[in-house]
Amino acid sequence: MAERETMERAREDAREGKSPSTQAGEFVREEIDHIREGKHGARSTKQAIAIGLSKARRAGVKLQAPKKGRASARTRKQASRDLQKAGSHQRPARRRSRAASAALKRESRVSASRGALARQARASARKRGATARRQSAAKAIRTKGRAGLSAAARKASAKRAHRS
Secondary structure, X not given: OOOHHHHHHHHHHHHOXXXXXXXXXXXXXXXXXXXXXXXXXXXXXXXXXXXXXXXXXXXXXXXXXXXXXXXXXXXXXXXXXXXXXXXXXXXXXXXHHHHHHHHHHOOOOHHHOHHHHHHHHHHHHHHHOHHHHHHHHHHHHHHHHHHHHHHHHHHHHHHHHHXX
C-alpha cells in the first residue's frame, strides 16, 4: 500500500492535468526511497520501477498496460490486473504478502543507487532513439527556462571536469 503523502502528490499532479506517467512517477520515487532507507531491496532498477508502477495502477492512476511487443505477455497481463484492482479494498493473502516481503528484503540495495538509476535512464533513452531524445531536450529547454538551462549546463560541465 502506498503512503498517504505519495497518494496526495499523485492526486495533485492529476489535478494539475499532468500525464498518468508523471503521476506514477511519485510511486516510483517512493519505491526508490524505500530501497534507499533499507526497507527492502530489488534485484534490479527495472524491478524497483515495476513495483512503483504496479502500486500506481492499484492506487487508481490511469496508466495503461504496455502494448503488445513492448513488454512480455506476463507483464502486460499483470499490468491489466493491477488496473482492475484499482479501488478494491481486498486485503492480500498474509502468507503470500510476507513471502514477497521476505524475498525483497534479501535483495540488494544497490539497484536504487544514483549510478544504477542513471544507467537505467540512459539505456531507456538509447532505446527510444535520437528523435525522442532531441524532443525531450527541446521540452527541457521550453520548461526549464533560461536560468534553469544554464544551471543544468554548468552542472554538466562540472561533472565532465570531475570525470577527467
